[in-house]
Amino acid sequence: MRTVGLIAVGGLATGFGHHLGPTGDSAGDPTASGALDTAPAPVTGDSRADGPEATEVPRGSTASLSPRPRRASRPRPVPSVGPGTFRIADGAAGPAAEEAEYGELAYTVEVEDGLPFDPVATGRRVERVLEHPRSWQTLLGQPLRRTTEVPDFRVLVASPGTTDALCAPLQTMGQVSCRNGDLVVLNAVRWAEGIPDYAGALGQYRTYLVNHEVGHRLGQAHVECPAPGTPAPVMQQQTYGLDGCTRNAWPG
Numbered sequence: 190m191r192t193v194g195l196i197a198v199g200g201l202a203t204g205f206g207h208h209l210g211p212t213g214d215s216a217g218d219p220t221a222s223g224a225l226d227t228a229p230a231p232v233t234g235d236s237r238a239d240g241p242e243a244t245e246v247p248r249g250s251t252a253s254l255s256p257r258p259r260r261a262s263r264p265r266p267v268p269s270v271g272p273g274t275f276r277i278a279d280g281a282a283g284p285a286a287e288e289a290e291y292g293e294l295a296y297t298v299e300v301e302d303g304l305p306f307d308p309v310a311t312g313r314r315v316e317r318v319l320e321h322p323r324s325w326q327t328l329l330g331q332p333l334r335r336t337t338e339v340p341d342f343r344v345l346v347a348s349p350g351t352t353d354a355l356c357a358p359l360q361t362m363g364q365v366s367c368r369n370g371d372l373v374v375l376n377a378v379r380w381a382e383g384i385p386d387y388a389g390a391l392g393q394y395r396t397y398l399v400n401h402e403v404g405h406r407l408g409q410a411h412v413e414c415p416a417p418g419t420p421a422p423v424m425q426q427q428t429y430g431l432d433g434c435t436r437n438a439w440p441g
Contacts, residue, residue, distance in 0.1 A: 267377045268303055269363065270350030275299035277337050278312020293332030294341040296373075296403075301347045304377050315344055318399040323439040325400065325407055333403075342371040342406050344399070352376045365428055366398060368405035375402060379428065386431050396438035397427060404440060 278298040296319075298312035316335045318324055326333055347355060349363035355374045356367035366376040375398055387394035400423045412422045417433035423440045425432070 267305065267381050268348050271301040271303045271348035271377075273351050273354070274302045275345060275347075276302060276308045278308040278315075278335075279337055293334050295334050295336040295338070296342050296344055297336060297340045298344045299346070301345070301351055301377070304346060304348060306346060306377070306380070311346060314395070315399050318396050319403060321439075323441065325404060325440055328441045329407060331407060340371075342373060342403075344373045344375065344403070346375045346377055346380055348377050366402055368402045371406070373402045373406055375399070384428055386427065386436055390436070393436065393438045397423060397436070400438060400440055401427070409440075 383394040414434035420437035421434035
């Protein structure tokens with residue numbers, strides 16, 4: 190596994206080349222049984238959904254999100270601020286470059302140094318979500334392939350402080366996640382603890398988190414709960430509440 194650095198926080202807004210509107214987000218894992226001193230490595234490929242709905246933003250207050258309770262079952266707590274360097278998950282199972290399908294998008298899965306998540310296991314987990322028949326590949330016909338080489342976009346599990354820096358100018362307030370240009374940033378607190386509406390279903394929430402944020406990268410905007418008692422759309426801001434819908438982690 191190799192370490193990828195990020196640059197100074199002050200250059201993030203212009204360095205990504207994508208300005209998002211005044212709004213920040215959260216999203217999850219599938220079938221599971223900061224001080225920055227360097228900038229994200231450039232990525233290739235198109236950047237979809239550059240508009241103001243590219244990420245979820247706090248509505249009023251995040252008071253409903255638990256203030257990072259300490260759990261005895263968690264071996265190590267999630268640090269508030271990480272070093273801003275990431276380890277790429279090796280062991281990508283996607284096809285070799287010469288076998289890649291036309292129009293596919295390649296992505297890396299990376300975990301910030303100092304977080305209590307194994308990069309390889311996290312990479313496989315995210316990959317299982319995105320390659321699942323119920324995820325975006327099937328719905329949109331968009332091939333996605335995990336890689337350890339130069340990607341079209343990066344899925345980063347980051348500490349709250351690093352998330353805030355990478356998501357700026359969005360206001361993630363150390364609580365939620367975002368998609369900013371070719372960066373899909375998953376807040377490590379949400380990855381570790383989920384939300385009250387997904388109590389007892391952390392794996393399902395992680396599935397939602399991945400599908401929601403990657404959905405933004407694929408051009409999907411936010412939607413509202415269509416009617417009480419119906420499954421929440423995956424592009425609903427479920428982290429802030431289900432608004433009468435029932436939890437749902439998959440698109441379509």
